[in-house]
Amino acid sequence: MAIKNLLPLVVLLSVVGVSVAQKGLDLKYYKHMCPGAEDTVRRVTIQYVSRQTSLAAALLRMHFHDCFVRGCDGSILLKxxxxxxxRNAFPNLSLRGFEVVDAVKSALEKKCPGVVSCADVLAMVARDAVSVVNGPWWPVPLGRRDGRISKLSEVNLPSPFAGIATLKQNFFAKGLNTKDLVVLSGGHTIGISxxxxxxxxxxxxxxxGDFDPAMNPSYVRALKIKCKPTDFKTPLEMDPGSVKKFDSHYFNIVAQKKGLFISDSTLLDDPETKSYIQTQVDTAGSSFAKDFSDSMLKLGLVEILTGKKGEIRKRCAFVN
Structure with missing residues (x-):
């Protein structure tokens, strides 16, 4: 990677522990092989997400689910x-946005066949989708290869029912730390459950017949109005009042004991995550955008395939 391409990443890479160049990635990876690839990704992604903003959360979640199983290799896309x-595992049955990834990949195949991996497409689409809802932008080093294996039996994602100790173990296993855990949880600001x-x-x-004592009683009463005992389908905002805009409001909600999931509420059970939440509340999220960019960069480097490993799929849902 040229020095001029590394410069924008110096600060971010200081927390990664291994340089992008050593990972085999490059910010300008497709500059000569597929000029304008990122512009194509951005254009198609914006077309879809601007019409249906809830896709931003869906695509961000898809990227997260991909990276947590076999790394960021596009295996979540395989049928x-x-x-x-x-994608057939229970936590993934509610994933949406596959049509966006397919549309981007189709546009790229017309432009430069067999060049841009589905893993890179998903990483870029997630970033560009978040930007549509005023979320932070982050650099996406490119050059990932696509995995050929996708097994339901291997899906072991962080659970919404998990406590802080289990969540930290889940993240540590992927090279992500406690700060990454609380920062990436902030992505729930645009989530729907x-x-x-x-x-x-x-x-x-x-x-x-009781409710979780970690929840604000007034929030429980509000949820019971929306969710009757036999209701399992009504949609709920993870960050009530701020679901269409990517901001730090989620941390205010969690601090008020109004986290929707146990995995949200339990962030108050650890000194480091609780401190981070309080800092964002006190400073109106002054560092959240940068922190989220840092953590998303790290997430996108988890267990990637490069070089001659994997393949470049022609269609994201099927191996070649």
Whole structure:
């Protein structure tokens, strides 16, 4: 990688622990092989997300789910005739936005066939989708290769029902630290879930018809109005009042004990994550945009395939 290309990443890479060049990636990887590739990705992504802004959260989540299983290799995009691929695992059944990735890939295949990997497409699409809803921009070093393996049995994602100790273990296993955990949780500012995932938390937390004591009672009452005991489908905003804009408001919600999931509320159970939340509340999220960019850069480097490993898929849902 040329020095001029490395300069914008110096600060970010200081927290990564290994340079992008050593990973085999380059900010200008497609400059000669597929000129204007990033412009094509951005154009198509904006076309979709500007019409349906909820896709920003969906595509960000898809990238996260991809990177946490076999690394950022596009394996989440693969289909299986036996329905035993990653996308068939229960946590992934609610993933949306595959049509955006496919549309971007199709545009790139017309422009430069067999050059841009689906793993790189997903990484760029997630970044550009977030920018549509006023989220932070981050550099995406390119040159990932696509994995050929996608197994439902290997899906072990951080759970919305997990406590802080388990979440930290999940993140540490991927080379991400406690700060990355709380910062990336901030992505819930644009997330949508449903009553099914919190029903037991508000109606029968310990089997005695009670609610989770970690929740603000007024928030529980509000949720019960939206979610009846047998309702498992009604959509819920993870960051009420701020779901269409990427900002630090999520941390205010968590600080008020209004985190939708146990995985949100439990961020108050660790000194480091609790301190970060309070800092964002006190400073109106002054460092959140930069912190999110830093953590997304790190996430995008998890267990990637480069060089001669993997392949460059012609269609993202199928191996060549």
């Amino acid at each position: 299986s005739v036996n329905n035993d691929a990653e 449903n009553c099914g995932l919190i029903n037991s938390r508000i109606y029968n937390f310990t089997g005695k």
